Amino acid sequence: MKLKPLLIALAGVLALPVLAQSTLTVVNFGGANGGAQKIAYFEPFEKTGTKIVGVEYNGEQAKIKAMVEAKKVSWDVVEVESPDVNRGCDEGLFEKMDWSKLAPKSDFQAAAVNECGVGAFVWSTVMAYNADKLKTAPVTWGDFWDTKKFPGKRGMRKGPRYNLEFALMADGVAPADVYKVLATKDGADRAFKKMTELKPNIQFWEAGAQPPQFLVAGDVVMTTAYNGRIDAAQREGKNLAITWTGGIYDLDYWVMPKGTPNKDLAMKFIAMATNPTEQAEYTKHISYGPTNNKALAKIDPKILALLPTSAANSKTALQFNITFWADQGEALEKRFAAWAAQ
Amino acid sequence: MSATLDMTSLAARLGRVERRKRVRAMALTLPLLVFLALTFLVPLGALLVRAVENPEVADTLVHTGKALSGWDRKALPPDEVFQALVTDLNAMPETAQAGVLARRLNTEVSGARSLIMNTYRAKLDIASLSAAQVKDKLLEQDARWAELPYWLAIAKNSSRWTPDYLLTSLDLKRDAQGDIVKVGPEEAAFSAILLRTFSISAVVTLVCILIGYPLAFWLSTLSARRANLMMILVLLPFWTSVLVRIAAWIVLLQTNGLVNRFLMFTGLTDSPVPLLFNRLGVIIAMVHILLPFMILPLFSVMKSVPPNFVRAAVSLGSSQLAAFFRIYVPQTYPGIAAGGLLVFITSIGYYVTPALLGGAGDQMLSYYVAQYTNVEINWGMACALGSVLLITTLALYTVYRRFGKAELSLG
Numbered sequence A: 001m002k003l004k005p006l007l008i009a010l011a012g013v014l015a016l017p018v019l020a021q022s023t024l025t026v027v028n029f030g031g032a033n034g035g036a037q038k039i040a041y042f043e044p045f046e047k048t049g050t051k052i053v054g055v056e057y058n059g060e061q062a063k064i065k066a067m068v069e070a071k072k073v074s075w076d077v078v079e080v081e082s083p084d085v086n087r088g089c090d091e092g093l094f095e096k097m098d099w100s101k102l103a104p105k106s107d108f109q110a111a112a113v114n115e116c117g118v119g120a121f122v123w124s125t126v127m128a129y130n131a132d133k134l135k136t137a138p139v140t141w142g143d144f145w146d147t148k149k150f151p152g153k154r155g156m157r158k159g160p161r162y163n164l165e166f167a168l169m170a171d172g173v174a175p176a177d178v179y180k181v182l183a184t185k186d187g188a189d190r191a192f193k194k195m196t197e198l199k200p201n202i203q204f205w206e207a208g209a210q211p212p213q214f215l216v217a218g219d220v221v222m223t224t225a226y227n228g229r230i231d232a233a234q235r236e237g238k239n240l241a242i243t244w245t246g247g248i249y250d251l252d253y254w255v256m257p258k259g260t261p262n263k264d265l266a267m268k269f270i271a272m273a274t275n276p277t278e279q280a281e282y283t284k285h286i287s288y289g290p291t292n293n294k295a296l297a298k299i300d301p302k303i304l305a306l307l308p309t310s311a312a313n314s315k316t317a318l319q320f321n322i323t324f325w326a327d328q329g330e331a332l333e334k335r336f337a338a339w340a341a342q
Numbered sequence B: 001m002s003a004t005l006d007m008t009s010l011a012a013r014l015g016r017v018e019r020r021k022r023v024r025a026m027a028l029t030l031p032l033l034v035f036l037a038l039t040f041l042v043p044l045g046a047l048l049v050r051a052v053e054n055p056e057v058a059d060t061l062v063h064t065g066k067a068l069s070g071w072d073r074k075a076l077p078p079d080e081v082f083q084a085l086v087t088d089l090n091a092m093p094e095t096a097q098a099g100v101l102a103r104r105l106n107t108e109v110s111g112a113r114s115l116i117m118n119t120y121r122a123k124l125d126i127a128s129l130s131a132a133q134v135k136d137k138l139l140e141q142d143a144r145w146a147e148l149p150y151w152l153a154i155a156k157n158s159s160r161w162t163p164d165y166l167l168t169s170l171d172l173k174r175d176a177q178g179d180i181v182k183v184g185p186e187e188a189a190f191s192a193i194l195l196r197t198f199s200i201s202a203v204v205t206l207v208c209i210l211i212g213y214p215l216a217f218w219l220s221t222l223s224a225r226r227a228n229l230m231m232i233l234v235l236l237p238f239w240t241s242v243l244v245r246i247a248a249w250i251v252l253l254q255t256n257g258l259v260n261r262f263l264m265f266t267g268l269t270d271s272p273v274p275l276l277f278n279r280l281g282v283i284i285a286m287v288h289i290l291l292p293f294m295i296l297p298l299f300s301v302m303k304s305v306p307p308n309f310v311r312a313a314v315s316l317g318s319s320q321l322a323a324f325f326r327i328y329v330p331q332t333y334p335g336i337a338a339g340g341l342l343v344f345i346t347s348i349g350y351y352v353t354p355a356l357l358g359g360a361g362d363q364m365l366s367y368y369v370a371q372y373t374n375v376e377i378n379w380g381m382a383c384a385l386g387s388v389l390l391i392t393t394l395a396l397y398t399v400y401r402r403f404g405k406a407e408l409s410l411g
Helices: A003-019 A031-046 A061-070 A082-090 A141-145 A163-170 A175-182 A185-201 A210-217 A227-235 A263-273 A276-283 A293-298 A322-341 B002-050 B055-060 B062-068 B079-091 B095-108 B112-122 B131-141 B148-156 B164-169 B190-221 B224-239 B242-253 B258-265 B279-303 B308-315 B320-331 B333-348 B352-357 B365-375 B379-410
Strands: A022-028 A050-056 A077-081 A118-130 A154-157 A202-205 A222-226 A240-255 B172-174 B180-182
Touching: A022 A031, A022 A263, A031 A050, A031 A227, A031 A263, A031 A276, A050 A263, A061 A082, A061 B365, A077 A082, A077 A263, A082 A240, A082 A322, A082 B095, A082 B112, A118 A210, A118 A227, A141 A163, A141 A185, A154 A163, A154 A210, A163 A175, A163 A185, A163 A240, A175 A185, A175 A322, A185 A202, A185 A322, A202 A210, A210 A222, A210 A227, A210 A240, A222 A227, A227 A240, A263 A276, A276 A293, A322 B095, A322 B112, A322 B190, A322 B365, B002 B379, B055 B062, B055 B095, B062 B079, B062 B148, B079 B112, B079 B131, B095 B112, B095 B148, B112 B131, B112 B148, B164 B172, B164 B379, B190 B224, B190 B279, B190 B333, B190 B365, B190 B379, B224 B279, B242 B258, B242 B279, B242 B352, B279 B333, B279 B352, B308 B320, B320 B333, B333 B379, B365 B379
Parallel strands: A022 A050, A022 A077, A154 A202, A154 A222
Antiparallel strands: A077 A240, A118 A222, A118 A240, B172 B180
């Protein structure tokens, strides 16, 4: 009699491989964005019979590199930031994208089409402020630097990325010329000099969750921030506002680490996550723009007004220049470290 | 005669038994030694090797490296070098190799990444061209090939081993002629960062001693039951995640946080004091996290100090205070030394606390190790910084050992 439960358990164990669904490991940055992806992409995909194992990471490409080098790839689909797509593609960390299984290239934004990746969404680094505390809205990056008109601290990302571009715009460089100027020695000097001007008033942030916290706590009067994070705070009822002038927009991409055993499934997932319907659904949960232009027609105008891709918001925006940062990034990061130590 | 013979055989037998005992003892520790070698020495060795290893250019640009060997490094290299470069690039079977080469050269000269990748992707056809024609074709493809720094970077890195990563960690570099010179002020970051790492660790250690010593002393005077209870209070935060404690400090120290409200309520200040995102915030949180490392060794040493020495000194006419400092404190030096060393060595490697509570000028060396590992994917540089940290720490430890021994012999 006592054997019976044991036998049942044994039968259960034996039956497991038969019952086991196929699984796909999808890696993203978590947070509000991860939540939106779960609702818009993971849950519909799981209805097709594949279980999705969601993993969060912080964009450390070292993990992918280590996996690929050890030939033990346990991640199937990974969301990566734009500089890492080209670099990883060049260094053979990612599988080539099979564009025959995706929507036609012409449906996508030009930047979303890549040898090894597809644009997942468009996000923007913008100026944000607490509308409860600041009666007059800052309009330009010049205002951000104007500590007489707007006394108080400014939040900025710890590192040279975005900050040097904003500094040049504050110094009167037109958005279209920013990278041309920054590529020269004089331009970089000019940007760092402008940063020095603001240095005593800068409070640096490390993680994307910090800028809205700074604003709510009153630590800073304005800050640079990822627009989705401000959107998430607004949804929680905080009266934060965005100034879109001179924002820097950028794309995150879906890639597949080289040697993933589930490439076919991974392609299926990516195809679904770049469909107009699913991308339109995604924008309801976080204000990041779609990469498939066909999605725009399906988005409520009210939501569209909050996205970096809307006509009004992208009018004076600057596209993050991947090639520039791939070439100059390391040197500028080091110069930033030296600048911070001064 | 026979007696001495017996004696020698006895000694030999004794020696054998002793040897067997030693072997047995060794065999018992063998698993530990193997474990240590695998998990500690091998990775450390790999770290040190990776800091000087430089295979990227040597493996891929074989012909170019050879052709560059006689180059004077003052003007553009001869035409044959251009030909060799295109041959080398065309011979690469996989994009990955070009990518690795491009990354390596870009760490030397910004812009080399796009230059190499563009030329690699162009796959110039040079089958029937002379060297001079290849040069023209290459310059036409990307005019940057007429710039000297790119060629210097290739020439410098065509050997398999390089001191460059280590030199960069010390704010030095090799110039075109191979002489070691200081880098310009815009690039000189790491000596300041290393100094900052040690100064933050020293301040944290000092504050830990100042706070931990009286606390440990008080604990050692309590009855065993109460001391145990208090010890649990000391250890309680020790069992909480570091991130949780950092989050708690943010809540306490922020502009409108509890500490600032209290200071303003009591009238000590009129406006909030900046306690976060600067050096002060980093030190406060680090002291809090590391305090148990100081209190535990101090407490165990203080428990073993016999109280009658101080009593004897007082009975012989010393004042309480003088007896404490001249009799009691010297007996606790081993505790101070052990606790100080633990706190100092642990704080040298701190990364998360300064990253979340410090400003851009408060980051310690580990932050940059992480940056090179995860963001730049320049593992040579990450390993070099790690090696510098390891070597300076070992050097400091040696100094400490010398100093520690002198202390003992003086006692």
